[in-house]
Amino acid sequence: MLKVKALLFDVFGTVVDWRSGIANEVKKIANKNKIVINANDFADAWRAEYQPAMEEIRKGNRSFTILDILHMENLKKISSRFGLDKLSSDDFDLLVKAWHRLPGWPDSSEGLNKLKTKFIIATQSNGNIALMVNMAKYSNLNWDVILGAEVVGHYKPEPEAYLKACRALHLNPEECMMVAAHDDDLKAASLQGMKTGYVHRPYEYGKDKLFDISEVNDYKGDRSWDFISKDLNDLAYQLGC
Amino acid sequence: MLKVKALLFDVFGTVVDWRSGIANEVKKIANKNKIVINANDFADAWRAEYQPAMEEIRKGNRSFTILDILHMENLKKISSRFGLDKLSSDDFDLLVKAWHRLPGWPDSSEGLNKLKTKFIIATQSNGNIALMVNMAKYSNLNWDVILGAEVVGHYKPEPEAYLKACRALHLNPEECMMVAAHDDDLKAASLQGMKTGYVHRPYEYGKDKLFDISEVNDYKGDRSWDFISKDLNDLAYQLGC
Numbered sequence: 001m002l003k004v005k006a007l008l009f010d011v012f013g014t015v016v017d018w019r020s021g022i023a024n025e026v027k028k029i030a031n032k033n034k035i036v037i038n039a040n041d042f043a044d045a046w047r048a049e050y051q052p053a054m055e056e057i058r059k060g061n062r063s064f065t066i067l068d069i070l071h072m073e074n075l076k077k078i079s080s081r082f083g084l085d086k087l088s089s090d091d092f093d094l095l096v097k098a099w100h101r102l103p104g105w106p107d108s109s110e111g112l113n114k115l116k117t118k119f120i121i122a123t124q125s126n127g128n129i130a131l132m133v134n135m136a137k138y139s140n141l142n143w144d145v146i147l148g149a150e151v152v153g154h155y156k157p158e159p160e161a162y163l164k165a166c167r168a169l170h171l172n173p174e175e176c177m178m179v180a181a182h183d184d185d186l187k188a189a190s191l192q193g194m195k196t197g198y199v200h201r202p203y204e205y206g207k208d209k210l211f212d213i214s215e216v217n218d219y220k221g222d223r224s225w226d227f228i229s230k231d232l233n234d235l236a237y238q239l240g241c
Numbered sequence: 242m243l244k245v246k247a248l249l250f251d252v253f254g255t256v257v258d259w260r261s262g263i264a265n266e267v268k269k270i271a272n273k274n275k276i277v278i279n280a281n282d283f284a285d286a287w288r289a290e291y292q293p294a295m296e297e298i299r300k301g302n303r304s305f306t307i308l309d310i311l312h313m314e315n316l317k318k319i320s321s322r323f324g325l326d327k328l329s330s331d332d333f334d335l336l337v338k339a340w341h342r343l344p345g346w347p348d349s350s351e352g353l354n355k356l357k358t359k360f361i362i363a364t365q366s367n368g369n370i371a372l373m374v375n376m377a378k379y380s381n382l383n384w385d386v387i388l389g390a391e392v393v394g395h396y397k398p399e400p401e402a403y404l405k406a407c408r409a410l411h412l413n414p415e416e417c418m419m420v421a422a423h424d425d426d427l428k429a430a431s432l433q434g435m436k437t438g439y440v441h442r443p444y445e446y447g448k449d450k451l452f453d454i455s456e457v458n459d460y461k462g463d464r465s466w467d468f469i470s471k472d473l474n475d476l477a478y479q480l481g482c
Contacts, residue, residue: 068411120374130411133361133386145374145387150409168391170309170371 004195004239006169007115008124008147008162010180011132013204015112015232016102016139019043025098026084029091035083040206042082049074054126054155064153066128072096099127100134105201109140111232114241116142124148124165124178126155145169157188166194177226179235186225196225197235245436245480247410248356249365249388249403251421252373254445256353256473257343257380260284266339267325270332276324281447283323290315295367295396305394307369313337340368341375346442350381352473355482357383365389365406365419367396386410398429407435418467420476427466437466438476 012018023039030037053070056062075096079085087095115121123132125148132146145168148156152164166176178189181201190196229235253259264280271278294311297303316337320326328336356362364373366389373387386409389397393405407417419430422442431437470476 120378122374129386129388129392129409133363133410136385137361142383143386144377144384145370147370151370151392168370169374 003175004119004177006120006122006166006171006176007179007197008122008165008176008189008194010156010178010182010185011123011125011127011135012102013201014179014181014199015108015141016104016135017203018047018099018102019204019206021102022046022098025101026082026095029087029095030084033087033091037082037084042078042084044205045078045081046071046074049077058155058158064150064155066149067099067126068096068128068131071099097134100131101138102135104139104141105231107231107233109142111234111236112141112143114236115232115239116144118239118241120144120169122147122165122169124156124162157184159188159192162189162192162194166192190225197227197229198225199229199231199235244416245360245418246412246416247361247363247407248418248420248438249363249406249430249435251397251419251423251426252364252366252368252376253343254442255420255422255440256349256382257345257376258444259288259340259343260445260447262343263287263339266342267323267336270328270336271325274328274332278323278325283319283325285446286319286322287312287315290318299396299399305391305396307390308340308367309337309369309372312340338375341372342379343376345380345382346472348472348474350383352477353382353384355477356473356480357385359480359482361385361410363388363406363410365397365403398425400429400433403430403433403435407433431466438468438470439466440470440472440476 009015019040022043026037026042027039050070053074057064075092079087112121121143122145123143125132128149129146129151135141136143147165147168148161151168152161154161154164156162162178163173166173169176173193174195177195177197178186179197179199180186181199181204186196186198227235227238229238250256260281263284267278267283268280271280294315298305316333320328325336353362362384363386364384366373368376369390370387370392376382377384388406388409389402392409393402395402395405397403403419404414407414410417414434415436418436418438419427420438420440421427422440422445427437427439468476468479470479
């Protein structure tokens with residue numbers, strides 16, 4: 001494992017808690033506008049539009065479009081369902097940018113700082129540059145470099161998304177480890193020759209949807225990752241940081 | 242000035258001391274190979290090929306090519322002049338990558354950390370992503386984001402280089418300040434609406450070519466920059482960090 005020089009991170013779900021973050025942000029804006037809302041349902045509904053929107057781009061039906069624009073379009077689609085269609089233009093924009101203000105998991109900032117002492121730490125997210133930079137400032141995520149999105153011009157799990165990120169660092173895929181809480185992301189990275197680090201995030205979809213790390217450890221098929229960790233501090237410990 | 246949200250930095254000369262860095266690196270490699278070399282002359286000669294190589298790309302005679310490749314080609318051009326044409330392939334590559342191992346000026350790391358508390362700090366250099374990331378790790382330059390080069394696909398001082406960097410951050414040019422030790426860079430940024438911060442680097446071309454900051458202050462033509470600073474700590478102080 002000493003060959004690994006860079007850790008490339010999935011961000012939504014792996015490093016930040018998008019569901020609580022979006023729920024808290026929409027609550028503030030809804031309260032201000034005296035709108036009653038189920039904030040968790042809203043967060044899930046907005047996130048549900050995420051993959052279908054990117055899929056149009058992956059299929060080649062649409063040219064590469066940054067996530068801030070997809071989030072804006074997706075919010076328009078679901079806003080009337082949640083009584084948010086009467087928001088002012090300013091509040092609507094503030095809500096679109098809620099993705100720039102997501103909180104890290106409790107271990108994220110500290111764990112990244114430890115990992116940064118020994119490795120290049122990079123985002124390899126579908127989030128655009130401005131989103132990633134603003135989120136990093138907001139939640140104290142000290143990335144060495146923002147990759148993914150505009151830098152690679154492809155959305156994960158397309159192979160080019162991973163390969164171009166490694167190439168931007170002038171590293172071979174086996175010198176890069178994809179770090180993610182999601183099997184599909186790790187599998188796609190692994191198929192391109194990258195090393196893999198799984199991070200357990202049982203609360204990504206809320207406490208009622210908790211799952212146990214033993215499910216991951218017990219699974220011997222696709223989930224044969226190089227590292228399986230409880231959180232980023234644990235990953236740092238396992239990697240000798 | 243409170244509108245400024247991001248500082249975009251020129252790097253070679255402004256943040257790192259390329260001349261001493263290259264001279265020290267070539268000395269090591271030359272000594273190992275028992276080659277006698279005037280290391281400062283070599284650094285100047287290599288750097289002299291920098292602008293002409295990029296100019297071909299700016300003129301549209303060549304597609305965008307990263308600086309590591311231009312450095313490699315330029316080294317080939319001048320190597321026989323300095324007795325370096327018999328280097329092994331490994332030593333040649335090590336020398337090409339000397340630009341990844343340049344030292345910051347004494348104030349650079351500390352000054353950037355201060356500026357980072359209040360602003361997004363970004364590279365807006367012609368250096369490619371891998372070069373910038375490796376240099377940052379080597380010299381403890383804690384950038385929030387690496388812009389320039391591949392991210393913008395244009396070499397400074399082309400207008401698009403500045404405009405695309407601001408756009409990547411979703412900021413208007415007037416919300417971004419170009420920070421550089423070079424008037425041409427600041428002038429080009431200023432013409433696109435960016436704010437300007439001059440940093441005095443009298444030793445960039447060696448101590449024998451020292452010039453005084455009064456030359457800058459006294460000049461009332463193109464050099465009417467928003468901030469004129471002695472170094473990055475001074476700039477941080479002036480910006481209230």
